[in-house]
Amino acid sequence: MCSTLAEGPFGIETQADVESVVMPLRRMVEADNSSDAFVIACYSDPGLHVCRECTTRPVFGIAECGVLTALAHAGRFGVIAISQRSIARHRRYLLQMGLTDRLAGERPLEMSVAETARGEKRSSA
Secondary structure (H helix, E strand, C coil), X not given: CCCCCXXXXXXXXXXXXXXXXXXXXXXXXXHCXXXXXXXXXXXXXXXXXXXXXXXXXXXXXXXXXXXXHHHHHCCCEEXXXXXXXXXXXXXXXXXXXXXXXXXXXXXXXXXXXXHHHHCCCCCCC
């Protein structure tokens, strides 16, 4: 089953967006009695640790899993961000994980979450 957090923003684009979903996400995990595991499918991994704290079931963050999987196959990894302003937040997370020295680079698409969801393309004029 796949669920979307009803109280959250359409997408995570700022640190304020991250913070706004942490406790609602935790409540969602705590209330779920049927899932064997949880995947937070947002690159910022909002609420990952607080959700792990409230359940004995596995909680996976897509950023953490993606980075660790990349490192299982190569010495360095790169990240494609939605926007330049996301990069500082991503770097803080990688610093927390102790992996900034393994980051080859990060490039922004300069798109909003809504634009990526609609599949819109910007011209590179």
